[in-house]
Amino acid sequence: MKIPLRDTVTVAAGALAPFAAALVLMPLRTSVTHTNVALLLVVVVVAVSAFGNRFAGALAALSAAAWFDFFHTEPYQSFHIQDRADIETAVLLLVVGLIVSQLAARGRTMKRVAVTDAIHLERLHGTTRLARSSTSSDDVVRRVRQELIEVLELRACRFEYGTLIGRPPRLDPDGTVKVDGWIWDVERQGWPEGEIELRAIVHGRYQGRFLLTPEPGSVPPPLEARLVAADLAAQAAAALDDDGVNAGPRS
Structure with a gap:
């Protein structure tokens, strides 16, 4: 079964967007607190979730936590974390990212369902009006x-x-x-x-x-x-x- 192009794009964004954001923020890691970096990465997760699906959002949350660890915690360029506060920040980033991504995806789904229902209702009403008026x-x-x-x-x-x-x-x-x-x-x-x-x-x-x-x-x-x-x-x-x-x- 063919996978819709939108889903393919958003899944790719879920994997790559947090990586790109963490990479861009590297020059600021000595002047910006790790908490603020984590918050910025959560914004990326929300953006992916808003335009994608639940899987893309969850993937973005996992990617954000991994690249936060890799680029913004010591030792750098390693998935090992020494500082306990950094461990807590990374875990919170993952948990908050997962929760927010699912909420964003749910909101998008509910909006799509409401719009779709309205379109279906108009289809039925339009056909009913034609059936009543047409000879x-x-x-x-x-x-x-x-x-x-x-x-x-x-x-x-x-x-x-x-x-x-x-x-x-x-x-x-x-x-x-x-x-x-x-x-x-x-x-x-x-x-x-x-x-x-x-x-x-x-x-x-x-x-x-x-x-x-x-x-x-x-x-x-x-x-x-x-x-x-x-x-x-x-x-x-x-x-x-x-x-x-x-x-x-x-x-």
């Missing part, structure tokens, strides 16, 4: 196709009216994916190969199906996004049902 179910189907591409980060999406040919993997209304009747572990295994069907069903009546084509090697969206996709498909089914389009069997 053509085709318009709703086209809108849902585009929304599915965006919410599931797909390469392509097409719609088949009233057909059930073959047994492709299926995205169910509860957000699970089934392959040959068995639940597929999307979080661990990624998307199954080939197109994935998302059936448009309303009041037990099958109206058609969306055939989803994920980007190769992409990270599947979280459960919340898959549930939104199922709701969007249901809105398309309702629009088709209102138009009397029902060529398929009951599901």
Whole structure:
């Protein structure tokens, strides 16, 4: 499964940014107290955590403690610490860095979730408004196709009216994916190969199906996004049902 570029960059920053900061602060180690140096390194840890993930933040905290020891405690250029106060400062730097990094990452995650939820809500409301105002179910189907591409980060999406040919993997209304009747572990295994069907069903009546084509090697969206996709498909089914389009069997 492909690792997002942002995560790769922030993990690299977690390892390298504290090293660079400790190196830059070397000329000041005789004029600035070790406590102040440690505080400056904590700022670097927070910056990495704010833009990265929990792993990047924890890595930055470990890196900051190690390079503080290496560059700013005697004997210099050694991971051995002689002074007890320096040992306490290094330990506190590590502990505080870990705590602050996790708090920063949690705050960033909560903000991202709130923004994502608002976007999903607008998708559903926008499609509902179109379904109520449009006289053509085709318009709703086209809108849902585009929304599915965006919410599931797909390469392509097409719609088949009233057909059930073959047994492709299926995205169910509860957000699970089934392959040959068995639940597929999307979080661990990624998307199954080939197109994935998302059936448009309303009041037990099958109206058609969306055939989803994920980007190769992409990270599947979280459960919340898959549930939104199922709701969007249901809105398309309702629009088709209102138009009397029902060529398929009951599901």
